[in-house]
Amino acid sequence: MAGGKISGLHVRATAPAPANAGAPEPQQTPEPQQPGGRRVARSAELEGLAALPSPQAPASPVFAGQMRRAPLPLPAPAAEVPLEPLPAPAAEAPLDAAVIAEKKAVETALKRGAIWKKLGGGAEMTAVRQLKLARDGLVSAKAGVAALDQLTKHAVVDEADEARAELMGYLAMAAISGIETYKRVLNEALKLERPQPRHASAQRESVSGPAFLRQQASLDDMAAIFDELKGYRDALDDYMRLCQAPSTPSATRVSMEAILPAVLSNRAMQNEAVRIASAVVVADSSGRLSRLAKQVTWPEFQQRVGELKAAASHGGEALSEAIGSLEVAADVGARHAGGALTQHLTPEKLAEYKAMAAEYGEGLHRVGVRLCLDAAARLEMDDTSDLWRAMLDVAHGISAYRTSLQALCDSVSTGKAPSRARSKTKGQAASPAQEPSSARLAEAPGASRKPRGKGNRSAGSTSAAGKASAARDRRTGAQKHADTVLNGFPVDLKTARQLRGDIDQIAAALDQDVGEIEAARKNPRYNAVEAADAIRELARKWFGEAERLSEAQTSLPRTDARSGQLADRLQALELIRQRLDIQEADEIKRDALPWDQHLERLLQRGEIEHVSAPIRLPSEGDIGHQGTLFEMRIQPKPCSNEEQVAPWFLHLHTSELASAEGLHTLESDKFKAVHMKTSQEKNLGRTWEMLMRARGRFDAKVHRTPIGHALRDELFARVQVESASGRVVADPARAH
Structure with missing residues (x-):
């Protein structure tokens, strides 16, 4: 960092206060002392004589000139005043084992960071070696930051802010190295996926872009590559958060801002790397789909491959012009950390380019969705061929490509852009890119593409973009x-x-x-x-x-x-x-605990098979066929797999005597309580609850869900409908 390398940490633990702190010590007559506090013994011959004054060190630089002269003899004091001994220097409390280990981990990470900075930027290294250094650097720096966080909780670290900035700088430089290496390797992999001339060597054609990437990155699959790129981006985001945090000291922030431009630029490059990696995956998997299309007799599959080719080649050079201009604008915004518009690109033209890019991404996305759904259907039929694997690969690649493309659109300021240029992706972090040549997907087999650079812009391309925009405007x-x-x-x-x-x-x-x-x-x-x-x-x-x-x-x-x-x-x-x-x-x-919502929803869905007419249950005070407790049986229909389900039971308590036949004619205020129980608990009540509590089960409670007036009347109406239809139903009292 700008402040210099930290060679070691000064860690102090707070020592506990002495047990006798604050207690007065007994006064003693001090022995004579030499300058510096050393005591000397006086001989017997010198007893009774006044002691010669000794020169004293100046208390401050103000007296330096006076003390160059010889000291004058002073008269002996009338009585010797006892002097208190000088306090001994306070000893630092010893560090415990955990603090020592954390301190060592931080210092180790700092040393590794210093060594890494000498090795990590070697352009002559292979990609495999460079990526290994970047990964090791990331792991070491994160371990150092974690150890420093723990250390500051247990002890006082004088150089904590400087050490944190040094470690975060180490973290950022490792991430930058990894992103730049991937960018170089990805460009090579993209070339392998572009259509090759007929005279190209068979050996080159046999190497796919993903295989080349996995070989250079020493990883087993593309998912690991995407995860690693995300880890690099997260590291750069952590660096920016610390640099911009209000709690970061000003001196530390100044030192961290030295590499902030590189951090901003590589955040943009990471998004571009994800887009290139996605393009490589899509190109490779779509090539496999085209080859498989010649081997299967599945019309829908042939149709999907054709849709993919059409979506990948949609837009032509006009789209390359649009995406290239967006990357130029995003690159300028990244360098100035403001997402500013370039001078040659008006807000209206920028909005038009963003709309073209968004439409291209949406078209690819629709194709990817259909492919993914078809792959899921084939997987459901236990298809283990390469067909559905290629479908899933191309769908996942398109999804990642679309996300990075929309992030590019979001990263560029639109000024007074029309609303049609707004991106449809929410919550995406914007990361500008630098090279427009990698913005487009590698073509699907059969599609042609002419690479274009930043300055290679033709009037014909601009005209094509204008025509495409005009065509879209014809829609109502x-x-x-x-x-x-x-x-x-x-x-x-x-x-x-x-x-x-x-x-x-x-x-x-x-x-x-x-x-x-x-x-x-x-x-x-x-x-x-x-x-x-x-x-x-x-x-x-x-x-x-x-x-x-x-x-x-x-x-x-x-x-x-x-x-x-x-x-x-x-x-x-x-x-x-x-x-x-x-x-x-x-x-x-x-559901073991049905509520009124359950009953209401099943009635709405037509999932109740039968509701029995009320029957009277024995209760205190019954007279003849009249009583105050009644029951109705509610039988749901079987489940979709024909599984039979247990019935529910409605219990109705009235405040006056009534008959089962005339129960539905009572006014609502005549019902004291109406609740529903399960078949397992329909015969249980308060007596059972009291018995369980007497046995120590204080949580025992019968599940009763209250039923409102409207739902009760709907059940009554259901009984009347079933009775009018002449439906014969077994007596629930006998059945249960």
């Missing part, structure tokens, strides 16, 4: 809205049918977090109805809302092709809704 407002809605509803009817409307499988195919569904099902605060509502909300977030589709469809003429596509999406959502209703009903029927 309703058509634009319909296209936007369709982009947000990725599940079509065919896919929903393939996966039988199962939200878990569809969410996994769309690369959504299936763990959210499982978390809702297992949330202890949710009952079955509340869990189902939470899962429906996830479905709306991931797949869209039917209301928006219907609104967009009604605004279009029936002859518009978009109307049919919207109808297709509506049917897909309906299939998902039906499957969710079935799953919800099964969970409700199996």
Whole structure:
């Protein structure tokens, strides 16, 4: 760092106060002392004589001139005044073993950082060696920072801020080295995926971009490469947070700002590296798909490969012009840490370029979704061929590419840009890139591409971009809205049918977090109805809302092709809704503690098979066939797998005598209590609870869920309907 290398740490532990602190010591007559505090013994011959004064060291530099003269003899004091002994210097408390170990870990990391800075920038090193150094540097620096955090909790570290800045600088330089190495290797891998001339050597054609990357990075799969790039970006973000934190001392911040431009530039380069890596994956996997298309007789697969080729080659040179200009603007913004517009790019033109890039990313995304859904269907059929693996690879690569492309769009200031240039990705961190030649995907097989540099801009390309923009403007407002809605509803009817409307499988195919569904099902605060509502909300977030589709469809003429596509999406959502209703009903029927919400939801879904007429139960004060306690049996339908479920029982307590036949005619205020029980607890009551508590089970309680007037009357009406239909039902009193 700018302040110089830290060779060692001065660590102090706070010593405990002495036990007799504050207690007065007995006064003693001091022995004579030499200058410096050494005591000397006086001989017997000198007893009674006045002691010669001894020269004293000056108390401050002010008296330095006076003390150069010989000391004058002073008269002896009339009585010798006892002098207190000089206090001994305070000894530092010993450090415990944990503090010593933490101090050693910090110093080791600092030494390794100093050595790494001498070796880490060697351009003559191989990529394998350079990446190993970067990984080791990252691990060592993180260990040093963690040890320093612990050390400052247990002891006083005089150089803590300087050491932290030094370690974070070490961390940032290791991350920068890793990103720059990956950028160099990725550019080579991208060349391997571009279409080769016919005379290219067979050996070169046999090496794929991902294989070359894995070899250079010494990693087993591309996922590990993406994770490593993310780790480098996180390290640079940590450095910036410390540099900008209000608690960071000014001197430390000044020293850290020395490499801040390099940190900003490499954050942009990391985003570009992710985009290149994604392009390599997509190009390689799409090539495998093209080769497999010649070996299988699956029409849908042939169609998907054709869609991928069309999406990858969409836009042509006009799109290269747009993305290249965005990278130039983002590069300027990164160097000036402000995302400023370049002088040659107006806000209107920038907005147009961003709209083209966003449209390209959305087109690729739609193809990736279909591929991923098809792969999930093949996987469900236990397909172990390379087909579905290639599909998943290309879908994941497109997803990563789209994210980095939208991050590029977000990183550039739009000024007064039109709203159509706004990115559709939320929460993405912006990271500008530097070289426009890597912004486009490597072409799918059969597509052609002409590399372009920053200065290689033709009037024809600009004209093509203008024509593309004009073509989009010919759509009506309703058509634009319909296209936007369709982009947000990725599940079509065919896919929903393939996966039988199962939200878990569809969410996994769309690369959504299936763990959210499982978390809702297992949330202890949710009952079955509340869990189902939470899962429906996830479905709306991931797949869209039917209301928006219907609104967009009604605004279009029936002859518009978009109307049919919207109808297709509506049917897909309906299939998902039906499957969710079935799953919800099964969970409700199996719930051990049913509530009024359970009964109400099953009645709404038509999942109640039978409600019996009230029967009178014996109670105190009964007269003839009249009483004050009645029971109704509620039998849900079997589960979707034909599993039979236990019935629920409604108990009704009245404040006056009534008959079972006339119970439904009573006014609501005549019912003292109405609650529902399970079949296991229908014969248990307060007597059982008192008995259990007497045996020490103080938590024993019969589950009773109160039933309101409206729900009670709905059950009464259900009984009347069943009776009017002439349905014969066994007497529940005898059956149970």
